[in-house]
Amino acid sequence: SPFSKRGYNATTCKKTSVAILGAGTAGITAAQGLTNNSVTDFLIVEYNGDIGGRVAHTTFGAPNQSYTVELGANWVSDPQLNNLDRTLSFCATGASNYSSLETFNQDGANDFTDLINEFETDYSTLEQDAGYILTENLQDRSTRSGLSLARWKPGKNPEAQASEWWGWDFEYAYPPELSSQEFGIVNYNTTFYQYSDANNYVFDSRGFNAFIKGTAATFLKPNDPRLLLNTIVTNISYSDTGVTVYNQDGSCIDADYAICTFSLGVLQNDVVTFDPEFPSWKQMGIETFQMGTYTKVFLQFPPDQVFWNKSTQFFLYADPVERGYYPIFQSLDGPGFLEGSGINFVTVVDQQSYRVESQDDETTKAQVMAVLRDMFGAENVPDPIAFMYPRWSLEPWAFGSYSNWPPGTTLEMHQNLRANLGRLFFAGEATSTEYYGFLHGAFFEGQAVAEEIADCIKKRTNCSSEINYQELHGTTPLSEYDAANGWDVSSFLTYGFYG
Numbered sequence: 001s002p003f004s005k006r007g008y009n010a011t012t013c014k015k016t017s018v019a020i021l022g023a024g025t026a027g028i029t030a031a032q033g034l035t036n037n038s039v040t041d042f043l044i045v046e047y048n049g050d051i052g053g054r055v056a057h058t059t060f061g062a063p064n065q066s067y068t069v070e071l072g073a074n075w076v077s078d079p080q081l082n083n084l085d086r087t088l089s090f091c092a093t094g095a096s097n098y099s100s101l102e103t104f105n106q107d108g109a110n111d112f113t114d115l116i117n118e119f120e121t122d123y124s125t126l127e128q129d130a131g132y133i134l135t136e137n138l139q140d141r142s143t144r145s146g147l148s149l150a151r152w153k154p155g156k157n158p159e160a161q162a163s164e165w166w167g168w169d170f171e172y173a174y175p176p177e178l179s180s181q182e183f184g185i186v187n188y189n190t191t192f193y194q195y196s197d198a199n200n201y202v203f204d205s206r207g208f209n210a211f212i213k214g215t216a217a218t219f220l221k222p223n224d225p226r227l228l229l230n231t232i233v234t235n236i237s238y239s240d241t242g243v244t245v246y247n248q249d250g251s252c253i254d255a256d257y258a259i260c261t262f263s264l265g266v267l268q269n270d271v272v273t274f275d276p277e278f279p280s281w282k283q284m285g286i287e288t289f290q291m292g293t294y295t296k297v298f299l300q301f302p303p304d305q306v307f308w309n310k311s312t313q314f315f316l317y318a319d320p321v322e323r324g325y326y327p328i329f330q331s332l333d334g335p336g337f338l339e340g341s342g343i344n345f346v347t348v349v350d351q352q353s354y355r356v357e358s359q360d361d362e363t364t365k366a367q368v369m370a371v372l373r374d375m376f377g378a379e380n381v382p383d384p385i386a387f388m389y390p391r392w393s394l395e396p397w398a399f400g401s402y403s404n405w406p407p408g409t410t411l412e413m414h415q416n417l418r419a420n421l422g423r424l425f426f427a428g429e430a431t432s433t434e435y436y437g438f439l440h441g442a443f444f445e446g447q448a449v450a451e452e453i454a455d456c457i458k459k460r461t462n463c464s465s466e467i468n469y470q471e472l473h474g475t476t477p478l479s480e481y482d483a484a485n486g487w488d489v490s491s492f493l494t495y496g497f498y499g
């Protein structure tokens with residue numbers, strides 16, 4: 001038997017009907033879904049001391065000038081806001097205006113909005129081609145080749161690269177060469193065309209996860225014994241009749257069913273062992289999808305010495321050497337946001353994130369300050385009074401920020417990531433076919449799995465297995481674009497250019 005199980009005595013395991021592993025968005029909506037279906041015998045097991053997962057915030061700023069800032073998820077679109085939960089509507093948000101943008105290079109202000117416009121025109125062709133790929137069931141390709149076919153060729157032009165980063169990497173946390181054209185476009189369109197292209201930036205002093213806590217409070221009492229915080233799962237044994245969960249503190253849980261909501265990063269890093277080992281179709285699903293990293297580096301300047309235009313939201317920087325080197329600064333000290341805060345933050349993704357997250361604060365601060373002084377003039381930029389950033393790629397309960405769909409990867413492969421193994425089910429942002437990466441992806445997946453399990457419990461029958469593919473094919477037949485494969489949109493023909 002696996003090492004991690006040595007010393008456990010099965011008779012002392014806590015017994016429950018459903019073990020929910022993780023108290024992030026998917027875990028909490030799963031518990032809500034069970035409750036709504038009269039299944040109240042569940043245990044939620046969470047690594048951290050609080051619920052919320054990757055919707056996480058902290059207090060940032062100099063003494064007496066501190067504010068709540070979001071380390072993880074930050075944006076939510078308007079109708080989504082109401083869809084998710086009513087408590088969300090009371091979160092303070094500001095509308096992000098992506099036209100409120102100034103562009104820079106190493107010599108200061110430099111207007112390259114013509115390149116951004118050019119990218120947007122070619123992106124429309126990319127979208128249209130993605131529609132053909134999907135509806136004609138053609139072979140997928142990378143967004144890089146899709147963009148090249150649409151005549152977008154940034155080459156080594158730093159301003160063109162920055163325009164492209166702003167239009168692609170900023171959303172997916174991966175460059176175009178590592179992203180699927182077909183599903184990347186699906187992902188964007190199902191969110192921003194289906195819901196709304198209004199993207200609201202949350203800056204609520206309670207933190208964005210107030211909505212998850214608000215949701216949890218509708219069915220969990222204060223200190224509810226069903227919520228096991230600070231409990232680290234190390235091994236999960238599963239079969240067609242039940243699941244046993246072993247924790248680092250020596251405790252264990254015997255459950256009829258379990259829902260694993262751990263991030264793709266956690267699954268890929270082998271920090272939790274599964275018994276029996278995953279079959280190859282499952283392992284392939286896990287290893288094929290990608291866990292991205294997106295890092296927000298926060299700076300606070302003396303509020304009376306703010307050196308940027310306070311009516312502008314975004315400041316895009318084109319580095320002459322490295323693509324994606326401190327590319328986007330975002331002001332929180334502006335109308336509708338944290339006015340008077342002096343806070344500005346810069347976002348990096350992918351390889352730049354890994355570099356920033358593995359170096360110390362002082363090194364990163366010196367690099368960011370050098371960029372800001374190139375952009376705004378050394379004489380105008382004072383030293384920051386506060387500096388901080390999270391290290392998502394190193395968090396043992398996340399190992400990254402959110403998932404991405406690689407080029408040439410079929411819906412069948414994604415279904416393998418979603419599908420259950422006996423009584424062990426999976427939910428989270430990465431298992432969402434349309435909304436992977438997004439908070440609402442996790443939200444819907446948690447709910448859907450809960451409904452499925454509640455149904456099995458009520459009918460007193462074994463859950464039938466979710467579909468999986470032992471043999472992967474080059475493409476996915478159109479007939480498989482259905483609910484059984486996680487494809488819930490009524491018709492993709494109504495989106496984008498086919499609308």
Ligand SMILES: Cc1cc2nc3c(=O)[nH]c(=O)nc-3n(C[C@H](O)[C@H](O)[C@H](O)COP(=O)(O)OP(=O)(O)OC[C@H]3O[C@@H](n4cnc5c(N)ncnc54)[C@H](O)[C@@H]3O)c2cc1C
Nearest residue numbers: 022024025026047053054073074075233401428429439442
């Ligand atoms: C920097 C960043 C920016 C983002 N921006 C946005 C955005 O603007 N808009 C948007 O919609 N989405 C955004 N996201 C994505 C969004 O945060 C996620 O999609 C969503 O929060 C994922 O929820 P989940 O329930 O799937 O996973 P999680 O929130 O990761 O929940 C899983 C839970 O499992 C727990 N866990 C892990 N391992 C163990 C273990 N061994 N034992 C016990 N518990 C464990 C974790 O602690 C966690 O609480 C962003 C994410 C990051 C990190």
